[in-house]
Amino acid sequence: MDIRSQVSMVFHLDKCIGCHTCSIACKNIWTDRKGTEYMWWNNVETKPGTGYPTKWEDQDKYQGGWEKRNGKLGLRSTGKGRVVFNLFHNPHQPGLDDYYEPWTYKYEDLFNAPEGDDQPTARPISMVTGKHIDIEAGPNWDDDLSGSPVYAENDPNLSALTPEQRAQLSAIERLVFFYFPRICNHCLNPACVASCPSGALYKRGEDGVVLIDQKRCRGWRSCIAACPYKKSYYNWSTGKSEKCILCFPRIETGQAPACFHSCVGRIRYLGVLLYDADRIDEIAGRPDNELVDAHRELIVDPNDPAIIKAARENGIQDDVIRSAQKSPVYKFVKEWKIALPPHIEFRTLPMLFYVPPMLPVMSSFDGKTVKNMSEGLFPDFDKARAPIEYLGKLFGAGNNSKVRYVLKKQMAIRTYRRAVTVGDVEMEHAEHMLREADCTVEEAEAIYKLTSLCTFEDRFVIPPAHREEAIEMVADPLEYKQSVGFGFKEEVKRGL
Amino acid sequence: MAQNTNILDYFNLFWFAVLPYVALFTFLLVTIQRYRRRGFTYSSLSSQFLENKIHFWGLVPFHYGILTILFGHFLGFLIPRQVILWNNDPLRLHILEVTAFIGGIFALVGLLNIVIRRLVDPRAKVVTSTADWVVISILLFQVGTGLLVAVFNSWGSSWYAASISPYFWSLLAFSPDIAFVTPMPLLVKLHIISAYFLILLFPFTRLVHALVVPNPYLWRKPQLVRWYWDRRKIRTPEFKVKRK
Numbered sequence: 001m002d003i004r005s006q007v008s009m010v011f012h013l014d015k016c017i018g019c020h021t022c023s024i025a026c027k028n029i030w031t032d033r034k035g036t037e038y039m040w041w042n043n044v045e046t047k048p049g050t051g052y053p054t055k056w057e058d059q060d061k062y063q064g065g066w067e068k069r070n071g072k073l074g075l076r077s078t079g080k081g082r083v084v085f086n087l088f089h090n091p092h093q094p095g096l097d098d099y100y101e102p103w104t105y106k107y108e109d110l111f112n113a114p115e116g117d118d119q120p121t122a123r124p125i126s127m128v129t130g131k132h133i134d135i136e137a138g139p140n141w142d143d144d145l146s147g148s149p150v151y152a153e154n155d156p157n158l159s160a161l162t163p164e165q166r167a168q169l170s171a172i173e174r175l176v177f178f179y180f181p182r183i184c185n186h187c188l189n190p191a192c193v194a195s196c197p198s199g200a201l202y203k204r205g206e207d208g209v210v211l212i213d214q215k216r217c218r219g220w221r222s223c224i225a226a227c228p229y230k231k232s233y234y235n236w237s238t239g240k241s242e243k244c245i246l247c248f249p250r251i252e253t254g255q256a257p258a259c260f261h262s263c264v265g266r267i268r269y270l271g272v273l274l275y276d277a278d279r280i281d282e283i284a285g286r287p288d289n290e291l292v293d294a295h296r297e298l299i300v301d302p303n304d305p306a307i308i309k310a311a312r313e314n315g316i317q318d319d320v321i322r323s324a325q326k327s328p329v330y331k332f333v334k335e336w337k338i339a340l341p342p343h344i345e346f347r348t349l350p351m352l353f354y355v356p357p358m359l360p361v362m363s364s365f366d367g368k369t370v371k372n373m374s375e376g377l378f379p380d381f382d383k384a385r386a387p388i389e390y391l392g393k394l395f396g397a398g399n400n401s402k403v404r405y406v407l408k409k410q411m412a413i414r415t416y417r418r419a420v421t422v423g424d425v426e427m428e429h430a431e432h433m434l435r436e437a438d439c440t441v442e443e444a445e446a447i448y449k450l451t452s453l454c455t456f457e458d459r460f461v462i463p464p465a466h467r468e469e470a471i472e473m474v475a476d477p478l479e480y481k482q483s484v485g486f487g488f489k490e491e492v493k494r495g496l
Numbered sequence: 497m498a499q500n501t502n503i504l505d506y507f508n509l510f511w512f513a514v515l516p517y518v519a520l521f522t523f524l525l526v527t528i529q530r531y532r533r534r535g536f537t538y539s540s541l542s543s544q545f546l547e548n549k550i551h552f553w554g555l556v557p558f559h560y561g562i563l564t565i566l567f568g569h570f571l572g573f574l575i576p577r578q579v580i581l582w583n584n585d586p587l588r589l590h591i592l593e594v595t596a597f598i599g600g601i602f603a604l605v606g607l608l609n610i611v612i613r614r615l616v617d618p619r620a621k622v623v624t625s626t627a628d629w630v631v632i633s634i635l636l637f638q639v640g641t642g643l644l645v646a647v648f649n650s651w652g653s654s655w656y657a658a659s660i661s662p663y664f665w666s667l668l669a670f671s672p673d674i675a676f677v678t679p680m681p682l683l684v685k686l687h688i689i690s691a692y693f694l695i696l697l698f699p700f701t702r703l704v705h706a707l708v709v710p711n712p713y714l715w716r717k718p719q720l721v722r723w724y725w726d727r728r729k730i731r732t733p734e735f736k737v738k739r740k
Contacts, residue, residue: 202722
């Protein structure tokens with residue numbers, strides 16, 4: 001057993017309103033530099049839709065993630081031998097047009113244009129070439145465009161649907177969509193790290209944040225193709241790759257990452273998970289339909305004395321373990337089982353989990369009143385607007401029962417809370433639903449509280465970074481006593 | 497007349513006994529200094545992201561071609577005897593020469609595509625510096641003269657191993673013997689001189705990416721984790737005692 005700690009995340013999709021505040025917060029802090037304008041370390045997609053970069057989920061196109069070859073896990077895009085041959089030209093690397101060409105406007109024309117009959121306009125200017133461009137795509141170009149033949153119909157996840165279901169999705173009265181905010185998943189089995197020829201990518205031991213060492217990156221671009229979520233980006237100006245750093249300077253000082261902090265819908269949760277690193281290989285190699293459960297198995301109980309002992313032996317501090325015990329992510333993922341990993345079939349073991357969306361509320365209209373219930377105890381999820389197969393493909397590696405479990409539980413909690421606050425539902429009925437949904441009244445209350453009434457401290461349980469201790473391990477803190485402090489790169493010493 | 501030969505001697509001395517040292521020491525000193533002080537600038541500076549179509553037809557043939565050729569030059573320098581022995585059989589000589597020539601053609605075609613790409617594509621143009629054009633020009637000259645030498649002064653693999661290799665060794669021994677190169681045809685001389693310029697300018701250009709080729713990847717573990725603490729130390733019994 002090799003217990004490690006990982007800063008993990010939950011995004012509650014039922015609460016996401018698609019406002020892109022997270023994306024803007026991130027952009028303003030990290031990716032407003034030359035060469036990074038097109039990057040969105042945090043982006044929000046409309047699903048069904050093609051996403052950013054276009055069709056990132058289509059691994060036949062980009063060859064991201066892992067696959068099992070002869071019983072062994074290997075990268076789809078590259079491998080020990082192939083990396084040599086693909087070094088000069090990476091055949092699976094997305095180009096700028098797969099994202100979009102960033103632009104600004106020539107605002108000075110508004111002021112400098114000579115007097116004339118026409119209103120002066122500010123033409124769009126490419127932020128790459130500086131020349132005029134016709135804008136053809138943008139960061140959230142398919143925003144809310146469900147049902148469109150250009151975007152929604154080309155969603156790779158629709159392959160799980162029957163032709164009838166696909167046709168229904170484009171019918172105007174059946175249109176459905178939800179938002180899918182994405183950042184780097186800081187995976188346990190990161191394909192980007194495994195693919196880097198220079199060994200520039202690494203996972204931080206103490207908190208599991210995946211980073212690119214900018215000094216060691218040589219721009220071989222393997223990580224960009226290898227990451228199945230396309231969350232590693234190439235900075236065309238510096239010739240180095242960059243990615244989401246989970247705002248580690250903020251985390252280390254006890255602040256939530258910018259995208260978490262700014263989230264208007266309060267959909268984001270952050271906390272520590274403890275896991276057994278010895279089992280990563282075995283778990284990542286399980287068959288598709290077992291992956292969700294196996295991934296959960298990998299995450300261990302921070303209250304178990306044996307686990308605590310093993311964690312302490314590995315150098316994990318007591319307050320980090322305490323932080324893990326209070327982690328909202330642990331509750332969502334492991335206790336309540338209502339948060340699921342995205343596309344676990346890519347086998348990178350992502351550590352960002354999603355509570356699948358229930359929207360739209362399934363209801364029926366009998367001519368006079370809107371009924372929230374169907375004939376059965378639960379609404380028929382298979383007849384829901386967002387087909388369960390679609391969500392199953394996105395969050396269950398095709399295992400629809402995992403999504404059905406979550407939707408059932410959420411529905412039961414809604415009914416239960418309605419019985420408590422509105423009272424037009426029999427409590428007995430609600431409790432029956434809870435039992436059917438594998439939920440107790442206490443659990444329902446806890447989920448309700450952490451979903452609806454959560455405070456900042458409930459949502460973000462940030463572990464102490466212990467940089468001070470970490471530094472003491474490598475360097476003697478007294479080493480710099482009697483020296484000159486900051487600002488000198490060379491020794492302050494009398495010359496010869 | 498006598499004076500003329502004298503000047504020529506000086507010329508030869510400069511090109512073949514002084515320039516190589518200037519080039520070599522600049523190369524060594526500047527690459528090391530650049531790696532230590534401005535290590536961040538060591539990158540392939542790939543522009544595949546900006547232009548993904550002609551890229552393949554330029555970069556792939558160029559790299560495979562130039563690597564084959566470089567390897568050949570290196571072999572001839574390192575094991576000239578064995579190369580000459582190998583060339584004793586005309587069939588084997590032909591195999592070697594044809595392989596080298598195809599490598600040269602690959603490099604030339606690749607280079608031409610690289611030039612076209614950087615001239616035609618507006619995005620690739622943005623990331624093309626003056627240094628890039630200097631490098632491309634010298635490389636074109638280098639590959640061009642190399643191919644011409646192969647055509648007009650055939651069986652280069654043999655005479656290179658016989659005459660140029662000892663000249664290089666004499667350079668390395670710090671007793672340059674330019675008698676090996678002075679009788680060479682002009683084309684060969686130009687090829688050698690431009691190679692020295694390439695070495696001289698190497699540390700100042702994007703060529704340095706060739707020095708950071710990622711060989712450790714082939715034997716490293718797939719996953720890399722960096723710790724702020726010493727994991728082995730932390731698992732020792734003394735440490736456990738200290739923590740209690």
